[in-house]
Amino acid sequence: MIFRAYEPNDFSGLLPCWEAAIRSASPQMSEGFILGELGNIQRDYLPKLQTTVAENGQIQGFICMLGTEVAALFVHPFEQRMGIGSALLAGQDAQTLEVFEANTPARRFYAKHGFRQTHSRLHEGTGHMLCCLALGGQQHLYAGEGKERRQ
Numbered sequence: 001m002i003f004r005a006y007e008p009n010d011f012s013g014l015l016p017c018w019e020a021a022i023r024s025a026s027p028q029m030s031e032g033f034i035l036g037e038l039g040n041i042q043r044d045y046l047p048k049l050q051t052t053v054a055e056n057g058q059i060q061g062f063i064c065m066l067g068t069e070v071a072a073l074f075v076h077p078f079e080q081r082m083g084i085g086s087a088l089l090a091g092q093d094a095q096t097l098e099v100f101e102a103n104t105p106a107r108r109f110y111a112k113h114g115f116r117q118t119h120s121r122l123h124e125g126t127g128h129m130l131c132c133l134a135l136g137g138q139q140h141l142y143a144g145e146g147k148e149r150r151q
Contacts, residue, residue, distance in 0.1 A: 001084070003091060006051035006062065011042055013059040021074040025103050033126055045071070052091060054084045063088040070097035080105075089113055094135065101129040 006014070018041065022034060049064040049071050061075035061084045070092070075085045086109075099106045101120060115133040123130045 001054055001056050001060075001087070003052055003054050003087065006046065006053050008046075010053055010059060011046070013055075014053065014062055015041070017059050017061060017076045018072075018074050020076050020078075024077040025106060026100055028100075028102055028128060029126060036125075052088060054088055060084055061088055063092060065092055065094070068093050068095035070094045073097075085109060086113070096132070096134050098130045098132050100126075101131050107131060107133075 015038070019034070019038070022029065022037070045064065049066055051062055051064045053059050054061040054075075059076075060079040062072070063070065064072040070089070073085060073088060075088075097110065097115065098121075099110065100123070101107075107117075110133055114135055116136060117131045118134050119132050120129050121132060122128075
């Protein structure tokens with residue numbers, strides 16, 4: 001397994017990994033949301049984020065960081081539970097992240113790595129709740145628009 005920085009010519013290999021992982025982990029997501037995100041990934045997200053890919057002949061997973069925030073961590077469903085996500089996360093100074101509340105496997109994964117839920121908020125684009133996690137986090141009630149809730 002090789003871990004290396006993302007290069008723009010990796011996009012065609014990264015996209016199937018992302019799509020398989022998002023469809024597997026978040027079946028509640030609408031087709032419209034997924035299709036919209038496909039364009040956002042290449043145009044908006046990847047150019048702004050520090051991305052590391054895991055590959056073994058093809059991209060099996062990747063992590064995107066924005067400073068110390070995990071903006072995305074996806075591993076192809078056929079490659080999950082083999083340590084790829086853990087290895088990608090271990091190579092970063094990850095302190096915070098958000099994950100959909102309904103994505104129980106991801107929430108368990110992050111808890112195993114020391115992340116704790118600090119609060120929840122509504123994801124405006126989907127209407128689904130997000131869990132906001134911090135490494136070793138303590139529960140907080142954050143000021144907002146009344147859409148966040150204490151856990």
